[in-house]
Amino acid sequence: MKIVVTVPTYNEIENIEALVTDILSRDDRIEVLVADDNSPDGTWEAVEKMSASNPRVHLLHRTTDRGRGRAGAAAFVWALDHGADYAFEMDADFSHHPRYLPAMIVALENGADVVLGSRHVPGGKDIGRSLWRQWLTRASNRYVQVVLGLPVADCNSGFRGWSRRALQLVRVHDTFSPGPAIVHELLYKARTRDLTMAEIPIEFVDRELGTSTLSFQTLIRSYVTILRLRFMGLAGTLFKRPAERPS
Numbered sequence: 001m002k003i004v005v006t007v008p009t010y011n012e013i014e015n016i017e018a019l020v021t022d023i024l025s026r027d028d029r030i031e032v033l034v035a036d037d038n039s040p041d042g043t044w045e046a047v048e049k050m051s052a053s054n055p056r057v058h059l060l061h062r063t064t065d066r067g068r069g070r071a072g073a074a075a076f077v078w079a080l081d082h083g084a085d086y087a088f089e090m091d092a093d094f095s096h097h098p099r100y101l102p103a104m105i106v107a108l109e110n111g112a113d114v115v116l117g118s119r120h121v122p123g124g125k126d127i128g129r130s131l132w133r134q135w136l137t138r139a140s141n142r143y144v145q146v147v148l149g150l151p152v153a154d155c156n157s158g159f160r161g162w163s164r165r166a167l168q169l170v171r172v173h174d175t176f177s178p179g180p181a182i183v184h185e186l187l188y189k190a191r192t193r194d195l196t197m198a199e200i201p202i203e204f205v206d207r208e209l210g211t212s213t214l215s216f217q218t219l220i221r222s223y224v225t226i227l228r229l230r231f232m233g234l235a236g237t238l239f240k241r242p243a244e245r246p247s
């Protein structure tokens with residue numbers, strides 16, 4: 001049994017070493033893959049150093065096709081290529097705490113195809129963010145639920161685990177979202193494949209160290225991508241390689 005926990009990073013030098021160490025301590029079967037887009041702050045060099053002395057740490061050092069979505073998809077493809085039975089994705093800024101990994105692994109072992117770390121199920125929380133930001137999260141969550149018809153409480157969660165079969169069924173090697181909308185693209189594709197989804201309550205904590213890469217422009221682009229996903233679903237083109245489509 002091999003579990004690969006992937007972490008997309010851009011300028012996370014203040015978080016990455018502590019995060020990787022914490023993730024590895026949660027289960028002996030876990031290996032970590034950091035997918036870094038050539039961060040100028042030395043994140044990838046730090047991971048490279050860790051990987052030299054620890055065979056459970058891996059680096060995907062990306063120098064082209066930058067983006068959180070591209071990095072996340074490439075990391076899942078790496079996990080499949082390296083024989084992962086389960087693959088997880090989580091942010092590097094401790095918003096997604098590794099302490100939830102064991103319960104999420106159990107959910108997959110109990111037969112879920114996809115497991116989400118969820119703020120919006122009983123026991124889940126959104127901590128440390130301004131009321132405005134919490135409202136924005138809830139409003140955008142509602143938008144995604146309605147537009148894509150997703151049967152989950154927290155559609156925006158980027159803290160997720162997948163079975164190998166589920167990643168193959170959503171054709172993770174053939175995604176197109178460049179930014180954060182990758183989480184919606186994969187979830188929507190999972191829905192169209194009738195995959196079962198479980199949600200584990202998490203306390204989502206706002207980042208304390210490092211800086212956010214999320215801009216207003218990225219947010220708007222994600223909302224447009226979500227609409228496009230729905231149209232593609234209706235047109236039956238969701239699973240055709242959409243390389244020529246604009247992002």
Ligand SMILES: Nc1nc2c(ncn2[C@@H]2O[C@H](COP(=O)(O)OP(=O)(O)OP(=O)(O)O)[C@@H](O)[C@H]2O)c(=O)[nH]1
Nearest residue numbers: 008009010035037067068071091092207212213214
């Ligand atoms: N590889 C890669 N990772 C990225 C990129 N942009 C963001 N990330 C990572 O994606 C994860 C989520 O990014 P954040 O900046 O925390 O975005 P957010 O959680 O929506 O915003 P905050 O509320 O400010 O934390 C983090 O682990 C980032 O380091 C990118 O262009 N490439």
Ligand SMILES: [Mg+2]
Nearest residue numbers: 091093095207
């Ligand atoms: Mg964050």
